[in-house]
Amino acid sequence: MTAIARTVVLDLRTAVAYRSQALLLFVVVALIEFKNPILLVPALALLAIPAIAAFPLQAADKAGLETLYAVLPVPRRSVLYGHYAWALATYLALAAAGAMFTLAFARAQADAFDGRTLLVVLTLSWAVFVVNVAIQFPLFIRFGHSRIGGLGTVLPVALIMAVIIKLHLTTRLHVTVASVQAWLPLVWVAGAVAIVASVAVAIAADTRRVR
């Protein structure tokens, strides 16, 4: 197992300690979006997945895990890569679970929900997730979750909401599956680039971390 994989497993074990909160977040979002299943995965990406992905960073402050990382025989950079890899794994797992619930909810309400629509929904959730993590993680790594947890959580959500409101006010929010189909690959690639850029910023921020 590589050092990054070991860190991901450590993050998983750290997050498992907060499984009740994670489950509660998931259930609350699912209940809210039960009547509107098309928004379930994006809502998870906005409200639940980034919070769960950040559990290890939160625990690092709360339980002194930064000291553990410094003592364990694992390179510091692998720890940072591991945090991002954990976040991506969280997205994949919860987006998959959300997609299944979406299909189940849609079927329960006799909604038509084809694969192309699901792909758009997942792409939108990917964009929301990336904006969240790309902004939050460098902030948490630089200043610590306990110092900037509130701002780091609110900032990307506010940014996303501002974009949605702006698009709505300019009446451009009439998104159809057909109209955005061509943009989907670009969103996935741009998201990946944003994550890579965020990792680079986080590495730079880590050297100036307020410890």
Next chain:
Amino acid sequence: MCSDLAFALRGVRTTVGDNFALRDVSFELPTGYVMGLIGANGAGKTTTIRCLLGMRPIQTGEIELLGHRVPGPVALRQDVGVVLDHTYLVGEWRLVEVERALRPFYDRWDGSRYRQLLDTFGLDPRAKVKDLSRGMAMKLMITVALSHQARLLVFDEPTSGLDPVARDELVGIIGDFLLDEGHSVLFSTHITPDLDRIGDYVTLIHDGRIVRTGTKDEVLDAYRIVRGGPDDLSGLVGVQLIGARRTPTGAQALVRTEEADLLAERVLVEAPTLDDIAVHIGARVPHPDPGNGASRGPEPRRGAGRRQSDSSMPTREIA
């Protein structure tokens, strides 16, 4: 770099915030021995340990750890067990989960040893880290450190807050660890009786500087406690009183052994304990150097107290 030293710090300097720095810190421990790092709270023990472990960058000097220059290869951490004065594990983890979380990182993790030590220490594998008392938490950290078969154990204030029984157990554990002659221990503390039993070497640190380092006997032989009447320790020539204390009925201070000979006829001269040395050195008042904010040198200068005044002779009055 290859030597028979467990570790060595040479001319290490680092600053912590605006008000504290390690200055020219140099000391070393041969493999197979226990060193006590003694100093008052805030003397620089934890900073020194963090530098040694590569957790804090240094500005000048060099550090050698188990034959490697620090920062060394990450694999070096396989050989170092670290027990700090606090736990650094997720509070919600049960002790069985602690093993599952840490085992993947260590090539020589010994699960049966971990479980055996939990049993020896009376730690319930189902207990959560957050529910452990301070003494139990220290035992857990020691269990972790011993389970990956480290060659060097670094303890930072492990006994502060422990009851005498737990401290005694810890000393026994360190004794067992040292049965392998390739094993070494650095033990920072301000509770010196623990070191009286197991310490081979002692390093005294005060205000970020090493005051003295050597074998325990060398350090004990280097100082004497002098006791006399209220005025017996005044007006001394060629003697530096360290951490002098005066009461209406008497006075006492620590002096260097060679200077104690000058006082033998007028005051009572006794061999100190490590506690005496730590208390008196810890009572010294740091004086900032002009210009760079550094404090006074590690050793009292001979003759510096030719007519000792209160301003030049740091003292602590006791009731």
